[in-house]
Amino acid sequence: MKRGDGRKKDELRNVRMEVGVLKRADGSAYVEWGNNKVFASVYGPREVIPRFLARNDRAILRCKYNMTPFSVEDRKRPGPDRRSVEIGKVTAGALEPAVILETYPNSMINVNIEVMQADAGTRCAGITAATLALVDAGIPMRDLVSACAAGKANDGIILDLSKEEDNKGQADIPMAIMPRSEEVTLLQMDGILTEDELEEALKLAVGGCKSIYELQKNALMAKYGE
């Protein structure tokens, strides 16, 4: 089977990561994933606002996902909408199992994901970038979180769908795992797949996450030139 951009079925787009790009944030990262361009910044641990959300045995993790108006072909109306609120929520859910929140009781960690350019798979790029930003902020983590999507287009199961494959395809499964234990922290799907196809797609996605994991480790090491 041939794909629109000439990739193999289990091949990722070009991914470039950089850590510590924003000066004023406690931690930050930039991920270029194909034509996706995503910034993630982490502020905290800091005082909890509003106060009633504070938990006296652990920190709380709040994620915000935002798409800039110029990130898509038709101008996106600025501000939060149904979709970005949802992605913010699932991102927090994907990162929470990895972050050791008990280290900072009574505090708050803010993760902001800013999509500069969107081209299918922004939530995976966002989670990948957010993980790097958390590590850059010095927040203790059990493991990195790596995310990647798999899906079905033109009747074939493929890894890391591009914009065209996503829009015209039959199914899309974004997935995030903690690669060391292979624990799944995010799994969503839209579209229709048979059981066997799902099985195959998940296998592909895990493989994709693992290659992302290696890239993440390299990006973190690169900051200190090792």
Added chain:
Amino acid sequence: MTPGTLVAQGEYALGSGVIREGNEIYSTVLGLFYYQDNKKLVRVVPLEGKYLPKAGDSVVGKIVKVLPGKWLVNINSAYLASLDPRNALYDRVDDLSRVYNVGDLIFAKIDYVNEIYDASLFTKVMPYGKLRGGKIYEIHPTRVPRLIGKKGSMIYMIKQGTKSKILVGQNGLIWATGKDKMTDVIGKVITIIDNEAHISGLTDRIKEFLEKEGEQNS
């Protein structure tokens, strides 16, 4: 070491920056691995992160609120510290804001920290107390040991080289006062240490830098 890297297997004592899962010990932070042979202690010293208050540390802080019975102090951490008048003054004072007001900078010792990092401060004796004039510099709290050096060698060298008075807070805030030109030099030195703390030969580079700057300004 990145988070999630396997650092050791078997019976070891855990220091900071590591977590045990069954028989395996994994790193939890981005940092450098250390192993202490006599105690069988493994730890990962972080390269990033916010300051966590620890009893006995000296810190530079800023008064953010004056309450009827205490001051609240921002010590560049996730948590505010409190300063009780009993730990700051010898006499009773009715209006605390006449001693330290909002915005004042103080140099204080951390007296006590509880489990949820509420720190109480102490400023009763010299050199602790209000900081007048001078300039504030910031450095990663994790780089403070490099700024001070072995037995204070590095900070002594900087003080000598710039003929200034410097107070280093363990929380990553540094207060310095001296001639205008010299405070600029201190800022540059701190930036160098902040960026290159993990590269060896730091002392020599700082020494060279200070000598060069000293020649230019004399």
